[in-house]
Amino acid sequence: MSFFSRPDVAAPDLVVACMGLDGRNETSLKALLPLLRERFGLHCQLSEDPTRADLVFYEAGNRLAQALLRREQAGQGALYVACSAQPDSAEVLPLPFSASRVLGRLQEARSRRSRTPTAGAGERVVQLHQLLDQPDAAGVEIEIGGQLGWLDRSRRQLHWPGEVDADLLAGLISGPLRLRPVSALQLASATARSLTAQSWDRLLWPLAVTSGGATPLPGLVSGRAFRIEDWPDFGTLGRRPVDLRCVALLLRRPLSLDQLVALTGLSPASVLGVLNAAALCRRLQGVSVQPLARSAVGTGPGSIGALLGRVRRVFSMEAA
Amino acid sequence: MSPAAESKLLFAGPMGAGKTTAVATISDRPPVSSEADNLDRGQCDKASTTVGLDYGETRLDDGHRLRLYGLPGQERFAFLWRVAADGALGVILLADHRRPEGADQLTPYLEALDGFARRGAMVVGVSHADRGGLATGHYSSALLARGLRLPVFTVDVRQRGDVLLLLETLLLQLEAVELLS
Numbered sequence: 074m075s076f077f078s079r080p081d082v083a084a085p086d087l088v089v090a091c092m093g094l095d096g097r098n099e100t101s102l103k104a105l106l107p108l109l110r111e112r113f114g115l116h117c118q119l120s121e122d123p124t125r126a127d128l129v130f131y132e133a134g135n136r137l138a139q140a141l142l143r144r145e146q147a148g149q150g151a152l153y154v155a156c157s158a159q160p161d162s163a164e165v166l167p168l169p170f171s172a173s174r175v176l177g178r179l180q181e182a183r184s185r186r187s188r189t190p191t192a193g194a195g196e197r198v199v200q201l202h203q204l205l206d207q208p209d210a211a212g213v214e215i216e217i218g219g220q221l222g223w224l225d226r227s228r229r230q231l232h233w234p235g236e237v238d239a240d241l242l243a244g245l246i247s248g249p250l251r252l253r254p255v256s257a258l259q260l261a262s263a264t265a266r267s268l269t270a271q272s273w274d275r276l277l278w279p280l281a282v283t284s285g286g287a288t289p290l291p292g293l294v295s296g297r298a299f300r301i302e303d304w305p306d307f308g309t310l311g312r313r314p315v316d317l318r319c320v321a322l323l324l325r326r327p328l329s330l331d332q333l334v335a336l337t338g339l340s341p342a343s344v345l346g347v348l349n350a351a352a353l354c355r356r357l358q359g360v361s362v363q364p365l366a367r368s369a370v371g372t373g374p375g376s377i378g379a380l381l382g383r384v385r386r387v388f389s390m391e392a393a
Numbered sequence: 394m395s396p397a398a399e400s401k402l403l404f405a406g407p408m409g410a411g412k413t414t415a416v417a418t419i420s421d422r423p424p425v426s427s428e429a430d431n432l433d434r435g436q437c438d439k440a441s442t443t444v445g446l447d448y449g450e451t452r453l454d455d456g457h458r459l460r461l462y463g464l465p466g467q468e469r470f471a472f473l474w475r476v477a478a479d480g481a482l483g484v485i486l487l488a489d490h491r492r493p494e495g496a497d498q499l500t501p502y503l504e505a506l507d508g509f510a511r512r513g514a515m516v517v518g519v520s521h522a523d524r525g526g527l528a529t530g531h532y533s534s535a536l537l538a539r540g541l542r543l544p545v546f547t548v549d550v551r552q553r554g555d556v557l558l559l560l561e562t563l564l565l566q567l568e569a570v571e572l573l574s
Contacts, residue, residue, distance in 0.1 A: 236524070270527065271526055271527060274526060275526050302542065303533050304542070304545060306526045306529045306546055306547055307562070308519075308524075308529070308547035308548045308555060309524045309529075309546075312558050312561070318565055321565040322569045322572070322573065324513075324542055325566075325570065325573045326573050375571045375572065377564060377571050380400065380453075380457070380564060381564040381565065381568060383454055383455060383457060384453065384459070384560065385561070387451065387452070388419070388553075390561065
């Protein structure tokens with residue numbers, strides 16, 4: 074069955090996600106949720122996709138979570154809860170989790186539950202993708218909050234008055250924004266100013282993955298396979314196990330969305346978020362689908378996968 | 394891979410790239426080092442350097458032992474790189490972005506450890522670079538010119554999360570090979 078015709082499963086009371094928490098705390102939350110369901114009848118489902126969650130527990134310093142939080146503060150409704158082993162304010166949830174504090178946040182999230190889809194962010198990703206595709210444009214001018222920056226298509230660079238931060242990401246996701254294509258001459262003139270040149274992945278990759286994989290970008294059609302030619306610098310983008318897993322596979326051979334879902338066991342929305350990000354960053358190439366060897370699918374982790382699992386456990390690393 | 398109770402992981406790269414630090418960052422106990430006075434200050438301006446192997450290890454939850462070897466950076470020890478590489482799971486290759494030779498600093502290691510690079514058992518970490526994400530492009534291009542599509546990440550090897558990112562990516566590459574071969 075294709076992702077594009079996949080039926081919805083029964084909805085839980087709340088969808089809960091984690092961002093940037095170490096494996097120990099994530100495991101403890103996973104253990105707590107069924108207990109709270111048994112005791113208080115609150116059915117919560119854990120999701121790896123924070124953009125579809127009603128409640129997100131995030132490590133207080135996580136930059137992507139901070140950007141999403143700013144969007145939520147713009148009125149979309151999900152509850153974001155900062156967590157830290159050393160909380161510096163009463164609003165930060167102390168780690169490790171306690172049942173009573175988690176229950177309090179679950180009840181708060183349920184009371185404000187809103188399932189507003191992230192169409193706004195998704196539309197911006199599509200718009201940006203289309204502008205970058207215009208044959209007569211060398212780049213795109215971005216205006217956010219009175220600041221101007223430029224995306225240079227040939228160099229895959231962003232020129233911005235400073236480094237990409239959570240405010241810029243939040244502005245691009247949900248703030249007032251103006252985008253317009255620019256010619257090579259306009260781009261050269263604009264980027265001659267004193268701006269910080271940086272890889273555009275730092276802006277575009279998080280933008281695409283936070284749009285939630287709700288909408289496939291043009292070209293990401295069912296029945297096509299995709300490959301990635303080179304690795305984004307996840308040292309600067311930050312570690313997201315979903316990204317690492319999908320990119321490692323797409324570097325090895327072209328895969329369709331359904332094949333990636335089957336190989337990884339990840340949700341279609343998560344995988345689509347990665348494909349959208351790679352497409353927006355111009356790292357994705359489409360080719361014809363080739364069938365997978367039967368041995369590659371549904372056999373559980375191999376010896377390397379098992380070793381990876383042990384490494385993640387011993388270092389308390391979040392898994393994909 | 395056999396169900397052996399241990400795996401070997403190599404840290405390679407020129408002097409000053411951070412191999413000793415990277416091993417120490419994820420080792421369970423202080424690594425055994427073989428530091429000596431650096432007599433080659435033209436290559437790298439630090440007081441001491443590794444002349445044998447650095448050795449650390451991490452015990453996984455089932456007793457599996459992950460052995461961590463930091464290789465000496467100087468090319469005159471290339472014979473030792475090949476000896477240490479026997480039976481290794483993979484290589485974390487570190488580059489020092491401050492060095493004037495840029496991506497060429499990786500050449501001796503890529504040549505000596507070519508088999509690892511070709512089968513995707515290698516990741517590259519670039520230390521001492523800013524986080525703008527532009528530094529890694531030079532290294533990626535140099536690798537592509539050799540037909541290699543290896544991950545190249547900007548890292549601070551003093552940060553455990555950065556070293557673990559390299560380790561995790563190495564294992565994910567090996568898993569992808571295992572799944573799709």
